[in-house]
């Protein structure tokens with residue numbers, strides 16, 4: 001291509017976007033450092049602070065903190081007042097950066113992202129071979145990062161919004177129901193439900209032993225181990241029958257054989273039972289997902305979810321942006337007759353499937 005064919009404005013606009021993105025990527029480890037050293041927490045609700053004050057409050061070295069603050073100010077994560085040489089973490093940003101209990105907390109995602117750099121070579125080889133890469137083969141930060149990335153959304157939505165959106169399920173859970181959380185990972189969703197519905201009995205299943213070990217520990221820490229049983233099992237062979245509610249949180253698309261999983265789930269459900277499918281939010285067409293949320297999910301899907309499915313039997317590889325129509329087709333192939341969108345958030349689609 002000759003120089004005369006280059007649209008200078010287009011090039012400039014693209015380079016502007018690329019440098020913005022580069023700044024975000026370079027800042028990612030700084031965000032993890034900010035979390036681990038308590039820098040965001042030191043600033044939360046404190047108003048304008050000098051670098052010395054942030055350093056004193058967090059116990060970190062001032063010179064490094066000063067450089068970190070300038071990076072955070074350049075990205076708009078904190079504000080800077082040149083008159084006073086002080087930095088402020090706005091209250092709205094503190095919800096996302098300093099409060100793990102807030103539904104807006106985002107720093108878990110950065111632990112997940114960090115794992116991808118460690119796995120790059122193996123992911124690259126999976127691209128070449130087409131053979132995929134199992135969930136269990138990833139750097140351990142993926143497991144904890146996923147738990148910490150998703151838990152705030154589950155805390156904010158699962159009990160107050162998603163369960164009430166299902167037909168007749170809340171009443172059953174309050175009275176005492178039998179629930180399976182399939183592909184439960186570290187059990188964040190299972191524990192949140194067990195805390196809210198003490199009369200119900202919960203079973204968490206995942207094929208990944210290390211995740212089940214961590215889920216058991218988390219249940220003990222939350223003091224709900226009396227009503228949860230965690231066990232290693234796949235979505236196609238987990239034990240038990242007559243479940244009133246089966247849930248899959250952000251994992252149907254990770255499975256190699258989601259149709260086979262649907263068939264097994266149907267066979268374990270009570271005749272009047274409900275299957276709640278929580279998936280990443282997506283529209284049905286690629287062009288409808290080309291937005292910031294879709295960018296994050298297609299990225300994760302490329303390096304985590306699609307290889308995870310390809311690594312298993314069948315290897316259907318739905319991808320994390322399958323969309324309601326494709327998901328409904330899978331559920332119906334598995335034998336479910338009634339499928340509807342129960343509710344949604346900007347990040348999740350919640351489908352209800354009934355026998």
Ligand SMILES: C[S@@+](CC[C@H](N)C(=O)[O-])C[C@H]1O[C@@H](n2cnc3c(N)ncnc32)[C@H](O)[C@@H]1O
Pocket residue numbers: 135136146147150182183184185186187188189205206207208211233234235236248249250251254255256308312
């Ligand atoms: C993205 S993580 C979601 C974990 C958890 N549900 C959550 O929302 O935090 C996907 C999970 O699906 C599990 N998984 C993948 N394939 C599975 C299968 N065939 N049977 C059971 N679990 C599976 C993985 O081990 C992993 O824990």
